[in-house]
Amino acid sequence: MELDDLKAAWTAHGAMLERGVAINERLLREVMLRKVRARLTPYVVWRALEVALGAVVLFAVMSVIAAHGGEPRYLVVGGPLAVFVGAATATSAYLLVHAVQLDYGGPVTGLQRAVAQLRAAEYRALKWALLGGVVFWLPAALVLFEALTGVDALARADLAWLVANLAFGVLVLAVGQAMSRKFVERADLSPWTRRVVDAVSGRALRLATGDLAELARFQREPAE
Amino acid sequence: MDAPQLIDLLRRHARLIQKIAYAYCRNAADREDIVQEVAVQLWRSHDRYDARYRETTWIYRIALNVAISFHRRERRHVEHRLPIELHAVTIAAADVAPSDDVQLLLRCIEDLSALDKALVLLHLDDNDHTAIADVLGISTSNVSTKLGRIKHRLRAALAQHTRPNGGSDGAR
Numbered sequence: 001m002e003l004d005d006l007k008a009a010w011t012a013h014g015a016m017l018e019r020g021v022a023i024n025e026r027l028l029r030e031v032m033l034r035k036v037r038a039r040l041t042p043y044v045v046w047r048a049l050e051v052a053l054g055a056v057v058l059f060a061v062m063s064v065i066a067a068h069g070g071e072p073r074y075l076v077v078g079g080p081l082a083v084f085v086g087a088a089t090a091t092s093a094y095l096l097v098h099a100v101q102l103d104y105g106g107p108v109t110g111l112q113r114a115v116a117q118l119r120a121a122e123y124r125a126l127k128w129a130l131l132g133g134v135v136f137w138l139p140a141a142l143v144l145f146e147a148l149t150g151v152d153a154l155a156r157a158d159l160a161w162l163v164a165n166l167a168f169g170v171l172v173l174a175v176g177q178a179m180s181r182k183f184v185e186r187a188d189l190s191p192w193t194r195r196v197v198d199a200v201s202g203r204a205l206r207l208a209t210g211d212l213a214e215l216a217r218f219q220r221e222p223a224e
Numbered sequence: 225m226d227a228p229q230l231i232d233l234l235r236r237h238a239r240l241i242q243k244i245a246y247a248y249c250r251n252a253a254d255r256e257d258i259v260q261e262v263a264v265q266l267w268r269s270h271d272r273y274d275a276r277y278r279e280t281t282w283i284y285r286i287a288l289n290v291a292i293s294f295h296r297r298e299r300r301h302v303e304h305r306l307p308i309e310l311h312a313v314t315i316a317a318a319d320v321a322p323s324d325d326v327q328l329l330l331r332c333i334e335d336l337s338a339l340d341k342a343l344v345l346l347h348l349d350d351n352d353h354t355a356i357a358d359v360l361g362i363s364t365s366n367v368s369t370k371l372g373r374i375k376h377r378l379r380a381a382l383a384q385h386t387r388p389n390g391g392s393d394g395a396r
Contacts, residue, residue, distance in 0.1 A: 002375065009323055010329065013243065016323075017239050021242075
């Protein structure tokens with residue numbers, strides 16, 4: 001036997017190594033995607049809890065409004081509160097459904113896009129929850145207190161104080177929305193603002209985005 | 225060179241790097257260390273890459289230098305680490321069981337000097353004498369002479385290993 005007789009075996013060994021590399025690539029993809037899924041599990045659980053809690057609060061608010069069907073104060077204050085709670089619950093449900101429906105079998109770029117959309121939606125949801133919270137915190141506290149204790153707190157509250165609180169809340173909402181549109185909801189975010197958005201859009205989504213970026217970086221086609 | 229470029233490079237040349245690692249190390253952990261060290265050296269020396277030479281020549285040089293140094297010093301641990309966490313290194317260090325013929329080949333070249341072993345690897349990878357000379361920094365005529373001697377020596381080694389009761393369990 002000559003050295004050159006072993007060339008074919010050596011070439012076949014190289015091909016086997018290449019197949020080994022391809023298998024390792026697939027394994028890495030699976031491991032990384034499993035990691036992303038694990039990262040998003042707390043996010044999904046929290047959204048599910050939000051939906052459940054939102055449904056309970058909505059039921060409580062509707063019950064109180066129904067109990068005071070003819071009273072304008074309950075309709076004027078409780079109605080928008082019910083709409084706000086309903087919208088917040090629907091948003092949580094939307095985020096939950098989209099998080100659950102992420103396609104881990106598809107291309108990584110598609111998954112990255114879906115997670116980025118989820119982060120943007122999460123930011124908007126949080127923004128409206130905070131701004132809406134400033135408007136509705138007092139009516140919500142009064143209505144929920146009544147739902148829990150049976151004491152008609154909203155009916156007893158000072159109307160001027162209630163209106164002043166609502167007006168202040170609406171003002172904060174308007175300013176907050178304007179600032180968000182001016183500084184945050186734009187394509188050319190400064191690094192500082194991007195860090196803020198990253199922080200408020202949730203740790204799970206941020207970590208998942210990092211893992212997906214790493215996977216996408218590895219899966220980039222070689223530049224021949 | 226940034227991380228994606230290094231990843232591309234490792235992906236394209238994983239087979240070459242691994243074959244060299246196989247020739248110099250029997251141990252899988254050592255082979256992974258070699259791949260890691262090659263990645264580090266590629267990362268560090270990319271600025272010094274001379275575009276007049278083929279990329280594979282550059283990779284061969286670096287991988288062979290790393291493997292030979294590793295072999296000589298019998299290092300058990302890599303000396304350097306990449307400044308980034310790179311899965312591409314682990315992936316490039318794919319481990320497969322060599323066929324009987326490859327095991328036989330590896331046994332036969334085990335006793336060769338580090339430089340002769342490099343010469344055999346380059347020859348097995350179908351590099352012509354000029355390319356081998358480029359990688360090893362010796363003249364083409366020197367390549368021909370050395371290769372002739374090595375082939376002669378390996379012929380005897382292969383005959384000994386393939387002979388019944390010749391001390392090889394890889395004999396066929």
